Amino acid sequence: MNDIVTHDENVKKELLEHQGNILVLANAGSGKTTFLTKKLKSDSERLNNYQKLAAITFTRNATEEIKQKLVDIPDNVVVSTIDSFLDKEIILPFLNQKYEIQTSVQFSFRIEHNFSHYSTGIKQILQDGIFGTYDFPTSKHGKNFKCEVALDILKTIDSASEYIKYKFNTLYIDEFQDCDQSMNDLFLYLKNELGIPLFIVGDDKQSIYQWRGASPKYINNLWETKNDFRKERFIGNFRSLPRIVDFSLALTPKVIIDNIREEGSILYLEPNQDYLKEDVIKYLIDNGDINLQEENYFLIGNNKDIEETVTNLNDIFLNKFDCVRKNPFIECTNSIFLECIAKYYFLDDFSEYDVLNNLFPEYNDEFRKELLKKLNRLRQQPTRSLIEEIASYLDVLITNYEDKLESQILLEILSNLDNKKLFDTNLMSNNLIMTTHGSKGLAADTVVIFVEYLIDRYKQELKFEDHYVAITRAKSKVIIIDNQTIYTNEINRFLRSNNGKFSFEDFI
Incomplete structure (x- = not known):
């Protein structure tokens, strides 16, 4: 059994027994959510009083994943999104004590009920009985109205704070890197004051909700400052072979590795400046470094180069390659909205829940049902006006990209069924050419990285987070294609500052 697996297993055994505040930073593929559920179940069996344990997530998908891993949810365990938790445990029971509201409160996510100031939201509750949300420009700066109201209630209503601290023994928070400022403030109040x-777990190198104000800085602040958390890092990666894991760990701040394991492969090629990508790939195939019968990803940085490369390769290898084109909306202001609507249109298993979880973490069932009606109309007959209606419903302000409205760009994508391939990799071959961003959440036997696209041209430095995503997609082999001499300098700079024991040459 290798040292890293042993390290993680020993840490997990200790954490299962530890009672108190725990903070875990976990690498991609380390099984962090699986361990959270194991810890939750273990603690629930130990708890022998009236109290409960609460697992809190930021999306319904994450909630369902934890419930599935628990299988049989113990009676003393609550699994909930943060939105549902606040509604049930703080907002609905105690809002009237705070504000003496004369009517029932309706939660609304409609654009006409958005606002930019806390006092405006409170006034709307008092006058109209409508509990709205911050508008997008406000929320993207890390402000969350529901969390702020909940915190205000806990600070001013003694019965609310007494209820929460006596009902819940421990809170388990998954994917803490997706916390925004208001969520962070609320959780720390629950810990420090109540x-x-x-129990917090997250990956400080990956955050997918930064567009709505989430940031890994909050989990990093907890990790770096002196506090009463027991802090541990899961350094294993069950996706990749050990040598690839060691390379990713050696580049990770404050993680020390003592030796480089043999299993797994990292190859480094340095072609001429004017090389053709298809020539390099053909060389690797002819040399036996790439097996076309396995899953292979080739990471390239822009649509033009992706399409040109796949066309040239298919001339050589008789249609063995497919391209996962760069998200056609990536440079649009509302790229996430446009991509979600396109996925709903093309993919049968992409539901209105997926749209909402990606765009609108807070919603109720009435809001969902109304959205579903609009989305079903879109599947029957997409029109620009309907796209704009859905955008308005979701508080998305359609803008221009270059000389076109975003709604027109989306309509043109939906009007061509061939574009389904942009969003469904199941329709493609084993050998996919894509962007690093497009590879997130995926894995292949071999990953070929053209590192010229991982260099920030203005700062002349390596984009570390993109590089981390790229190398951790590989199960058994990473092949690095480098025509940028700055790459090896940057890797060695990271290795010196983070570890000091190895150079890049030790890994290849």
Whole structure:
């Protein structure tokens, strides 16, 4: 059994027994959510009083994943999104005590009920009985109205704070890197002022909700500052072979590796400046470094180069390659909205829940049902006006990209069924040419990285987070194609500052 697996297993055994505040930073593929559920179940069996444990997530998908891993949810365990948790445990029971509201409160996510100031939201509750949300420009700066109201209630209503601290023994928070400022403030108040222990797990190198104000800086602040958390890092990666894991770990701040394991492969090629990508790939295939019968990803940085490369390769290898084109909306202001609507249109298993979880973490069932009606109309007959209606419903302000409205760009994509391939890799071959961003959440036997696209041309430095994503997609082999001499300098700079024991040459 290798040292890293042993390290993680020993840490996990200790954490299962530890009672108190725990903070875990976990690498991609380390099984962090699986361990959270194991810890939750273990603690629930140990708990022998009236209290409960609460697992809190930021999306319904994450909630369902934890429920599935638990299989049989113990009676003393609550699994919930943060939105549902706040509604049930703080907002609905105690809002009237705070504001003496004369009517029932309706939660609304409609654009006409958005606002930019806390006082405006409170006034709307008092006058109209409507609990709205911050508008997008406000929320993207890390402000969350529901969390702020909940925190205000806990600070001013003694019965609310007493209820929460006596009902819940511990809170378990998954994917803490997706926390925004208001969420962070609320969780730390629960811990520091009410004395409720927190079990926090997250990956500080990956955050997918930064567009709505989430940031890994909050989990990093907890990790770097002196506090009463027991802090551990899961350094294993069950996706990749050990040598690839060691390379990613050696580049990770404050993670020390003592030796480089043999299993797994990292190859480094340095072609001429004017090389053709298809020639390099053909060389690797002819040399036996790439097996076309396995899953292979080739990471290239822009649509033009992707399409040109796949065309040239298919002339040589008789249609063995497909391209996962760069998200056609990536440079649009509302790229996430446009991509979600396109996925709903093309993919049968992409539901209205997926649209909402990606765009609108807070919603109720009435809001969902109304959105579903609009989305079903879109599947029957997409029109620009309907796209704009859906955008308005989701508080998305359609803008221009270059000389076209975003709604027109989306309509043109939906009007060509061939574009389904842009969003469904199941329709493609084993050998996919794509962007690093497009590879997130995926894995292949071999990953070929053209590192020229991982260099920030203005700062002349390596984009570390993109590089981390790229190398951790590989199961058994990473092949690095480098015509930028800055790459090896940057890797060695990271290795010196983070570890000091190895150079890049030790890994290849």
